[in-house]
Amino acid sequence: MGSNMAECHPVGFQWVMEAKQRGARVIHVDPRFTRTSAHADQYVRIRAGTDIAFLGGVINHILGNDLDFREYVQAYTNAAFLVREEFADTEDLDGLFSGYEPGRARYDSSSWGYEGAGHHPTRPMESGMGGPPIDMPARIAEDPTLQHPRCVFQILKRHFSRYTPEMVERICGVPQDRFLEVCRAWTANSGRDRTAALVYSVGWTQHTVGAQNIRAGAIVQLLLGNVGRPGGGVYALRGHANIQGSTDIPTLFDLLPGYLPMPDADRHPDLAAYLDAMRARGQKGYWQGADAYLISLLKEWFGDAATPENDFGYGWLPRINGDHGTYRTTMDMIDGRVFGYLVMGQNPAVGSANGRLQRLGLANLDWLVVRDLTMLETATFWKDAPEIETGEIVPEQCRTEVFFLPAASHVEKAGTFTQTQRMLQWREKAVDPVGDQRSDAWFFHQLHCRIRDRLTDSTDPRDEPLQRLAWDYRLEGSGAHEEPDPDDVLRHINGLDLTTGRTVDGAAQLRADGTTACGCWQYCGVYAHEQNQAAHRKPHDEQGPYDPAWGWTWPGNRRVLYNRASADPDGRPWSERKKLLWWDPAAGRWTGYDVPDFPATTPPGHVPPEGARGPEALRGDDPFIMQGDGKGWLFAPQGLCDGPLPTHYEPHESPMRNPLYGQQSNPTRRVYPRPENPYNPSPPEAHGEVFPFVLTAARLTEHHTAGAMSRQLPHLSELQPELFVEVSPELARMRGLTHLGVAHVVTSRSAVEARVYVTDRMAPLRLDGRVVHQVWLPYHWGPTGLVTGDVVNDLLGVVADPNVLIQESKVATCDIRRGPRPHGAQPTGRLDSLRARAGGPAVAGTTSGTAVPREMP
């Protein structure tokens, strides 16, 4: 679901095809019949943006028919834990959980906690990946029989009780028999002997309920015992060569390396406060080591200047206080608050939602640095943006100074990428780059040298961290080519024992006293024993099924996360067929085909002593070692800002009223109302009929994301040479569209012109007594390259998931009309009239609480 694996990850799909040939059943749920659907045993067409309704239906089917893997659920999930009395569900509050603050469009989450456990409020972007800690009593109140009305299991049951097959049909447009076929296949292929894997991609994340989409999938997999076991799991297929790595070692505003949070201005004034917010009384698991992780990071960054006396330089870190995400920053560019922008290997002028917003931001900078392999729209906006035609950008009046620096390619530098299953693989350098082409390591090194030189004599305390920055990596090349040796940088990311100068072998060796330095605790071990483990290349036919000697997978080179759950509570494999890890009583340790993802010598029946913390506090049956309670979370007592359970909300722009609740859309979704970012109206607002169709966009196999790595290549461009829009024959007839004719898709943001593909791969949905049409476009084109076309992302507005600030670009509403779009200065005029019909510019749909609940109890 939410993934088009055959098209977007074709080589990974070989394993699905192989599993299918061995008898696995493949189900594809997607708004559009894709090359993945073509090879599925069952294809289920769904309305874009209704995945939680579908998965909620599956959960209801499981719980209503007692089909959960009860032994697994009882032992390994938080099903038995009791939730506070104050908690009220969406069933009680017509689509809201307890604690909603209407004026601020956010929740006070204090009522969602476990009974008796302390609670830290959940606020977005403040807690890294660990989420706020759980302040735990010796034992959380629980009912092992799962009967207590306030136990998680019963709450879950009530929450999803109205997600019936009828409701799934009404919301998703999936016929009941087809839906039940999926339920039967999923449950029949789960349990002791069988497992089912769930695959998603940005089809799940790019929604105002993105994080909750994934939560819903995880709940199904936990209920069916499909986590931590071979053939199970929830797979996020990621889209760029190192997008996993750039999340682990984050070039992201809210994180420090290893998913530690960026310091928050209010909550983390000093090191002690930061660490207290990370760890809590009685908390289990490996986040308890956050002090060692952070202090080792500060030691790597500031070297000898990081001392216990100065909080290891913690005070030098900048603080965040809210949303500094890419869209917020772009709007600040338009407002003149950002002066300079560095863009590397990314093409926001085409690839980000609301392209016009992006380009207007670029046009209002003092300077812009673009580093890439080829010329691309983000660097050339001042001469070929669509806004030049409309007169919104005039080259002679655009002051942005642009530096385009040619980059070295992946074969012209060594280094690691972290692929989608967390594996780091070292790339050898094949050739030198030519001309001015340089690696990004060169760029940052040279920039650092220049900045350091300019600040040598500064006495400004602001410059202290730059003056004290440890930057003594081994260098290679000379003169104009001098750059840090990536091998040495990786060694420092792995971490060093400063007392011996040798590498540490794992995160357990990191210390909070300043005697270790480590760039990313999670990558500890990638350079264990002074060896670049990511460079291991033992051929797969010379090793076992988990291939431990090829690359290196975080954490600790284990290939299946939470693999303690592959054995039953007593430490025996659930079945011979699904054997992965087991307790060897004779040896007194966990053993098996993978590296144990659990304290290796903690026996299955272990009960930790009173007052234990961290890994020592894990019971023998707590497989979820990063959770404060050691359990898989069916119910998330904290960590999410839009509720402890996934709930079906309509997309921000939808042709439909939410049939389940008075609350139409995610009440905490992040909206950005401003003239450049108008929204289409949705029910219950008036004028929804102006944009009657569901719009969704995605990729093609033949191109790569925003196109800079494919539109310039003849061998790829010829395979998909032009932007097209897919419509069903029914919609084509309705709008008078002809195959290969020209049409334009319109939203309140923009109009995009494309050739029409009339295809049965698109089909209208019948739901809730009406017909809903969906329209699909690939988004790879822009004004630059061998093949050019309109920017599809111009159609989308910016509205985001409140947890992670990812934009809802997988669903919006639109209209489609035959013929070319208006050209010249006209589009804005014509769009203005459309916007007027839709209820005026910018205001429509811009409030979070788009619906007053029908009855507030």
Place this chain on the structure above:
Amino acid sequence: MTKPTGRLHRWLDSWPVYRQLTGPDRTGRGAAAQSPRSRQLHARTSAAEPPARSVCPYCAVGCAQLVYTKDGRVTQIEGDPASPISRGRLCPKGSASLQLVTGPQREQRVRYRAPYATEWSDLPLDTAMDMIADRMLDARRRGWQDTDADGSVLRRTMGIAGLGGATTDNEENYLFKKLWTAMGAVQIENQARI
């Protein structure tokens, strides 16, 4: 027919009709028609230096690539059969890596667009780097915030922003984040937010 020897033989043998009449290929469609060039054809990778072991730069599956070079130039990129992830296979984009790396679309020189200019101009790389460093420090200073309205410490700059990282190596992202944070810059984002 008795076969002549020596130079005459070689001369005659270069004539396909002679080969057809004297050899076993009487229809002249096989061995007799094979040109010397065809006979000596070899894969260009066989003469290359040992390939560099690399990873595909497109999506995140992480398919292993072998990069063949000759005289400092990349001559071929194909899958590495040893990989447990990809088993030597590549998708169309991965298969186009050679064109990605060696094609004429690659920019080789710094391009500079002065404010209000309507065309690119040239700029030495070293000059560009000096200009960028100056501008970074200036924008950093202008966007500096010591505290928020409540007096909480911010010690950051909002004057500069960075975007990108999902196509960049871990080691490079590490240096990016480290330098950016030391500069007090918090606006740093990449494709993972998209």
Place this chain on the structure above:
Amino acid sequence: MTSDAVTRELAEPPDALARANGYDEPPPRVGFFTDTSVCIGCKACEVACKEWNDVPDDGLDLLGMSFDNTGMLGANSWRHVAFVEQRRPAGQQGDGWALLDEMTAEVEPRLRAAPRGGSELGTTPLPTAPGGAVQDLGMPTFTRPGDGTGAETRTDFRWLMESDVCKHCTHAGCLDVCPTGALFRTEFGTVVVQQDICNGCGYCVSGCPYGVIDRSPLDGRAHKCTLCYDRLHDGLTPACAKACPTESIQFGDLDELRERADRRLADLHQQGVEEAQLYGRDPGDGVGGHGSLFLLLDDPEVYGMPPAPVVPTRYAPQIWRRVGAAAGAFALAAIGAFVSAAVGNRP
């Protein structure tokens, strides 16, 4: 050599093909087995082929034939992935095919007008058998996909994908008619154009019953799949087969591939995929069987391939006999051109 000897050699299905073509101790005949049932239509084969063989792009035209913008095999496309959308109903959809005639009307002229390397030079309609109906074999069908094939009664929508390639026929029409010896049978049993010999006459183009070989508008010479002849010399797998993510394209010894194809067909039949069929498997067919076999999920014409192709030179021997030309070295050398002329003259 008498005309009878020539006749015999042309008519015989040569099992030891390379040996018959004058190679001492040749390696086993190799080929492709393209199993379309696992093709995901990614087109890696097209790109890998072009990157290895330095084949230029084939025009940046949107053809509107599902996801196929290559259109057909040609001088600059040695692999071609065909996409066939077959009628459903999937889900609750109504009859959407009313627009299909309109779609066809849109697609066909564009496809015909697409700049194709020299196909206008040779791909005239070929008879499939003496006196048989003229059939356009150079392009995929323009009728409703699946029409008349039983697809109308299907209950599921299907999207078929198939990577087409030169068939490396046992009786290769292109090779038979080549007057210069540019086309030849390699020691691996494959059929290759030698670029250092080809003079661009284009006879081979009309000699191919599949519309595979084609003249390049860039250099005028004939080009097609070589089954990576250079790679074969070094024991390497052809580029397309190596890249193929799902092993839809398999490379190997032809005998082994035939067995593999038979096994796969049996498996699919057992799984209830009754429409699965092999194409080019039968050494007794009109071209003596393919070097590149296919497993199809529908009839060949659905994928734009001729149902029962016959090498045009199959009837050359009779003609030869009727003409009664004297045997001689020069006649032998010119045999290809001669046969081609004979074919061209037939009514």
